Amino acid sequence: MKINTISPQDNNCLQIISTIAKPPKKLYSIGQLPADRRPTVAIVGSRKPTAYGKEVTYKLAYDLAKYGLVIVSGLAIGVDSIAHQACLDAGGYTIAVLGNGLDSIYPASNRDLARKILANRGALISEYEPGILARGYQFLERNRIVSGIADAVIVTEAAVRSGTLSTANHAIEQGRELFVVPGNITSPLSAGCNKLIKQGAHPVTCAEDVIEIIAPDLLRAQTLLPLGLTPLETKIISLLQSGVRDGDALQEQAAVDFTEISNTLTIMEIAGTIRALGCNQWTLR
Secondary structure, eight states: OOOEEEOGGGOTTTGGGGGSSSOOSOEEEEEOOOSSOOOEEEEEOOSSOOHHHHHHHHHHHHHHHHTTOEEEEOOOTTHHHHHHHHHHHTTOOEEEEOSSOTTSOSSGGGHHHHHHHHHTTOEEEESSOTTOOOOHHHHHHHHHHHHHTOSEEEEOOOOSSOTHHHHHHHHHHTTOEEEEOOOOTTOHHHHHHHHHHHTTOEEOSSHHHHHHHHOTHHHHHOOOSOOOSSHHHHHHHHHHHTTOOBHHHHHHHHTOOHHHHHHHHHHHHHHTSEEEEETTEEEEO
């Protein structure tokens, strides 16, 4: 696809980037950028997230996209990829900020994801001209743009020593709202997150925590959580909201037989109301 050269100052969606340190004078893009500025959230985290990190990243990105927020990330493996994919699954709009020229996709394992982003009217952007290969320091430079085009940054999982924290630091320096998912105090991949919360970052447990600060009108405009089409579906939704994940526990607490719970879970998964986590574990979309 054609690589376009754009001036951030001339694009309503990207004008906010002019407020950061060392703002790029031009950016390269592929795909479609929104004509108007919309509430935008960057989601970042570990390249090797735990099952917990994967679940919370997917849910936050999916729910925020359902509210109409733009989801930004860096197309890296791990949390970045999950955030982009969750946004696409929700029918939302996502922007990937690369740390190299747009004539090649890095990492190569995410080429298919990049194609999906473009096929769903999203965009890839970079400050590096075509032909510039990926280098480690460029990803740290790239992080200021990930946070710079967003109204808020969410860190879902990060160790104490993590490149993710550079994005968090940029968010603080740029005056962006910083949200962090609290984690298990014994998990190394939550140590960085818990430290940021102690330093004053907003703890986040659901999409509404973010929206009530950066786009409160959206909370009055729509209701996110679905109602079931049957009493059993409504009961399952309520149980999942309360933290029940195990299929056997759902069956026991819903007081139905195996066939009924199994058929209902399958119907709800096909409808997009719930998502299978594997090993008979379930969660809301």
